[in-house]
Amino acid sequence: MWEFLQHLSFWDWLALGTVLLILEVFGTGGYLLWMGIAAAAVGVLKFLIPGLGLELQLLLFAVLSILTAVYWWKRQRSAAKASDQPGLNMRGSELIGRTFLVHEAIIEGRGKIKVSDGVWIVTGPDTPAGVHVRVISQDGVILRVETV
Incomplete structure (x- = not known):
């Protein structure tokens, strides 16, 4: 060798x-x-x-x-440069501040809202279906909402 x-x-x-x-x-x-x-x-x-x-x-x-x-x-x-689309691939962040109708009633702090053609799990105060809620934050795939 x-x-x-x-x-x-x-x-x-x-x-x-x-x-x-x-x-x-x-x-x-x-x-x-x-x-x-x-x-x-x-x-x-x-x-x-x-x-x-x-x-x-x-x-x-x-x-x-x-x-x-x-x-x-x-x-x-x-x-490397800063992205011209900083929210890209941060799916729920663009929903913060927007209002949506409750799709499935929020019971014991958990429910669902309909966003376009998708449904998101939400946490917040107990709210019946059909009431407007505002998204206030995001925790992974779960959105935190408050009643409007």
Whole structure:
């Protein structure tokens, strides 16, 4: 094994880079992408400088792996911007402050209201069906209401 490592060719680095990139396709979340690129870069350097020693090859691989990963991480963080739709995927938050008719009477603090084509579970004071209530807050999938 040590003999093999002492005589790594550029093909070995390119093969390692290819294997890492193929494994990345199976969904590692970007971890192997940068290592694959670093291995390919070391392969190219080994092709351009055939006398590159094993220690320097391994050092280059480690440094390039870290540098490419940090570069991408910083680039992703700087490219992140605030959403122009901050309420997206916060389904009940747009209902706060709106009034609805009680669909099923609120008995012992629990009932249902109809919102468009859906029905939401609500908590609040006991209220008969057909009375208007205002949504005052949300707790997961349960809306808190008060009578209007």
